[in-house]
Amino acid sequence: MAKYSFTLLLLFCLAFSSCQTIEQIPIEYMMPAEINFPPELRRVAIVNNTSSVPDNKWIESDRSRKDDEIARAVAYNNGDAKIAAESLAEAIANENYFDEVIICDSALRANDKFAREETLTREEVKDLTESLDVDFLISLENLQLKATKTIRYIPDWSCYYGSVDVKVYPTLRIYIPKRKNPMLTIAPNDSIFWEEFGNTSSYVQTHLIKDSQIQQEASEFAGTIPVKHLLPYWTSATRNLYNNGSVNMRDAAVYVRENSWDKAFKLWEQSFNTAKSDKKKMQSAYNIAVYYEIKDELEQAETWALKAQELAHKIDKIDQRNKDNVDISEIPNYVMTSLYVVELQKRTAGLSSLNMQMNRFNDDF
Template sequence: MKAYKFLILLIVAVFVSCSSVKVISYDELKPAQVSFPPQVRNIVVVNNMPPVPQARQGVVTIGDLDGDGKLSAESLASSLADTRYFRQVMICDSALYASDSSEVRYQLDMKTVNLLLQDLDADMLFSLDRVFIQTKRAELFYPDMPVAWPVLNVKMAPVLSLYVANKERPVQIITKTDSLQLDLNGLLNDNDIRQAVASAAASMLSRQLVPYWVSTERLYFDGGGVEMRDAGVYVRENDWKNALDIWQSLYDHSKSKKIKARTACNIALAYEMLGNLEDAQKWLDSAESSASEGSDEARVIQIYKVKLMERLKETPYLNMQMGRFGNKF
């Protein structure tokens, strides 16, 4: 999806190339799907997955497969610890199932949860209950290759339950489905699949649990005069204050609605990059009112409006989640 969005930006940039539209990339902090109270500082990740059979060398399962609980729990704990969002991330990767158990258990009982939380001095318990895996053989065809390249399409669905003390049921259950593709020639057995899935599932769950960084793109107008080109130099130097001053002066002195639409759009971007989303929205509204219907400026402004509205919608959640650090975004 990210590649698709970026392709749209590139197509628009080429389409309005006569207007000297440029693309910039920057890192943006996105909110998690789950918000935790500030008092949740210490967490423990536990392996609540049944044991898996020993992988046979040279055998790769095509069909349904269970993830490795120890690998998955360790990967999730490591991924969460790397974010430094919680004060302490602990792990209980010893399976809560007996090695010869045939029982099917998804939820932990309150006694077990309380005991683990007390023994590890944790505020919340993250129970990794399952990592479902489904594999399917496929082939990739490349123009310069005489034969097809064998790959394994892997669907994965981890299930994570969140517990606090003295509650009989999880306060929340998180599950998400995603996929990845593995080189079939590089796989020795099912352990290789489980290792790759453990890492991918941990990254996927981590984005549900804590704020995360993504690379995103924006369009801006760069040409049309000396002032616009000078401001573009400041943009490439990440000096948004000086770029803003030039665009503001050009907006104030220009009588052309086309120039006002371009500079107002750029001013909105500058305010966004400086962390002032309210002024960014005001200037984008001004840009929209100045742009002629169906014009290149209107197309660029509409693309930017979608992205800015999405960020404005997410900002309250992000501020709440980052409040434990005294940060606002």
């Protein structure tokens, strides 16, 4: 959905460029995690519950090349669970969400003769939480890496291009002493990427990242992947502002660049109340919605975004169009306002979870 929205956004920005000016501004806001930890869980230990892999080498599975490839190799590896667990502990500690984050250095299943995935028993969880003096455990249970290495020639650049794309699959479980079974299992995934250019394929091959370094860096990366699933996190986005069409809109744009949002708001509000055309009202309403979002007043932001959408619906004559065959370049106002309404509704939907997750800080965030 995100990719589709971005494509639409780009299209209508291009459609607008000839008749009006839109300015993009960066914003940051907090998103809720997928998990709501009870506020009494304040001290956590990160443990490594993976099996020991004595001969942890890359296992090659495929060398079938695609049409434009000179070389291709796919290989699998169990990663370095110790590095991943340490990275996970550091990443969680850096978020300052829990009072204390402890790393248990010992591999709990170092003596396993065969690699296998097995949950901790209730007794093991009780012993670990008591000995480490923590409220609960976050356990790394499994780690898998899949690396795809390719080399191809790029005629337009007269050079060779090599890449290594590693898919990283950590599995985590959360244990609480009073529960017989794990509180939750999560298995997020992500990818990490390296590339190299050169005049010959042999140069690219020798200068691409080495297998041992892939394992180390991908394992470090594995520890960072689960954090946004476990804890509230900050995300970056861009918002659009209309900054032309009247003296008020141009002056308000100057105030925005000076970070004087309240002064800009007064001009947009004045423009909305005095504008005679629906388009100017829509632009003012849209900017006011962005103002309220910047102020974290999401309910007001959504109200004004819906006003802008309603006006855009009228401007672009949506009711007169064939809904099964609509060219979005012909309805740029409605597309832009509708996308923003959706973004605000997503933020609003997650607000109750976010507030619950941040209650441990007594709203001081």
